[in-house]
Amino acid sequence: MFDLYRPGTSFLHRAPAGGKVLALAVLGTLTFLTDDIRIIAAGLAVALLLYPTCGLTLKNAWAQIRPTLWILIAIFIAQVIFNTWQLGVFVVARFGLLLLLAGLLTLTTRASDMIDGIERGLPFLRLLGVNPAKVSLALSLALRFIPVLAQITKDVREAQRVRGLENSVIALAIPLFVRTLRMSDDIADAIEARGYRP
Amino acid sequence: MTLTTRDIVMIALFAALTAALGLFPPITLPIAGGVPITAQSMGCMLAGALAGAKRGGLALALFALLVAIGLPLMAGGRGGFGLFLTPSGGFIIGFAAAAFVIGWLFARHSGEVPLVTSIIYIAIGGIGVVYLFGIPWWAYTAEQSIAIVAGKCTVFLPGDSIKVVLAALIARGVRRAYPGL
Numbered sequence: 447m448f449d450l451y452r453p454g455t456s457f458l459h460r461a462p463a464g465g466k467v468l469a470l471a472v473l474g475t476l477t478f479l480t481d482d483i484r485i486i487a488a489g490l491a492v493a494l495l496l497y498p499t500c501g502l503t504l505k506n507a508w509a510q511i512r513p514t515l516w517i518l519i520a521i522f523i524a525q526v527i528f529n530t531w532q533l534g535v536f537v538v539a540r541f542g543l544l545l546l547l548a549g550l551l552t553l554t555t556r557a558s559d560m561i562d563g564i565e566r567g568l569p570f571l572r573l574l575g576v577n578p579a580k581v582s583l584a585l586s587l588a589l590r591f592i593p594v595l596a597q598i599t600k601d602v603r604e605a606q607r608v609r610g611l612e613n614s615v616i617a618l619a620i621p622l623f624v625r626t627l628r629m630s631d632d633i634a635d636a637i638e639a640r641g642y643r644p
Numbered sequence: 645m646t647l648t649t650r651d652i653v654m655i656a657l658f659a660a661l662t663a664a665l666g667l668f669p670p671i672t673l674p675i676a677g678g679v680p681i682t683a684q685s686m687g688c689m690l691a692g693a694l695a696g697a698k699r700g701g702l703a704l705a706l707f708a709l710l711v712a713i714g715l716p717l718m719a720g721g722r723g724g725f726g727l728f729l730t731p732s733g734g735f736i737i738g739f740a741a742a743a744f745v746i747g748w749l750f751a752r753h754s755g756e757v758p759l760v761t762s763i764i765y766i767a768i769g770g771i772g773v774v775y776l777f778g779i780p781w782w783a784y785t786a787e788q789s790i791a792i793v794a795g796k797c798t799v800f801l802p803g804d805s806i807k808v809v810l811a812a813l814i815a816r817g818v819r820r821a822y823p824g825l
Contacts, residue, residue: 450715467725474729510726517731520796521786528792537787541730548726560713580647584656584706591660592717599664615810620817623661623694627822630657634650642649 451556456500458554463563466551473547477540483532486539493546502553510549511542518542561585583642587633591626598625651699658695658703659710662687662739663717684719685804688739689770689811692746693762694818694825701744708736734781741777742769756819763812770811771804 525534568578611617691700746769
């Protein structure tokens with residue numbers, strides 16, 4: 447799997463995926479209910495401590511923040527200009543905390559465990575008139591399709607390079623879509639031919 | 645709501661396509677702010693224009709679910725539930741709504757949608773609806789006023805306009821080459 451999971455045996459690694467998602471949702475909501483920077487700072491300290499506790503490095507923690515760094519900087523500057531620098535620090539610290547907490551979930555939970563957890567939680571969908579088996583099929587198919595699409599993209603790109611069209615987005619996209627749509631029709635037929643009736 | 649096997653496969657396909665568009669080498673245009681323009685938001689435009697309201701909307705909802713469970717599918721390899729709590733969150737939700745709206749607008753025509761009309765439709769969904777969700781959530785999470793955030797988003801508009809036109813051209817080409825959609 448190409449997920450962000452980092453193998454380990456810590457208590458967070460062993461905790462059930464559903465419980466971790468729930469905990470993150472609760473903690474995430476709580477950070478929006480407080481306006482006390484001290485609570486956020488304490489949260490940040492705990493989250494940072496949890497990284498080494500769970501066999502992760504501080505580099506892993508930084509990797510959670512880095513992709514959003516420019517947004518954080520932009521938000522901070524805007525807060526300093528339009529409000530106060532204190533509010534800027536608070537908002538940025540809250541983001542940092544949320545990213546670190548979510549990173550803990552992502553790094554200690556296999557995507558496959560997460561999907562299993564979701565599938566176990568799906569039966570409630572029946573009450574809404576949604577068939578959980580269909581959701582589950584769509585999830586697994588999408589995961590399978592991503593590497594396939596990367597391969598088809600590579601093939602089409604090579605074919606178009608031969609024609610000198612490698613810089614044309616449209617010459618790349620149209621055959622890519624036609625190929626994948628044809629493939630998806632075949633897959634649907636194959637699934638039905640095997641008697642799948644969700 | 646009934647979904648055939650073909651519907652489910654197409655939902656999965658367009659969710660995966662949106663994910664793959666994030667892996668695509670970004671169409672790097674040197675624009676203000678140094679924000680790279682990625683092909684990802686074209687996912688919702690194409691899902692709506694090609695798969696229709698129901699399948700397109702569900703495909704992007706599935707994409708949001710995949711991001712939420714921690715797959716690094718957002719452009720730049722970002723993923724995880726935390727993204728929904730950052731300014732990006734509104735945009736991810738907005739993608740699904742946009743795909744639905746675009747699909748609904750396209751379904752109002754029986755034959756081929758004229759190019760200019762389809763550009764307008766895709767712009768309504770891919771720019772209008774996406775920012776309708778994206779801006780308020782960004783403003784709320786960053787504790788900034790809606791006006792300031794909206795001003796910042798104008799940086800993305802040139803790139804978005806290019807993507808809208810590209811999506812319209814691609815959608816037209818695909819519909820012509822594959823009429824069975």
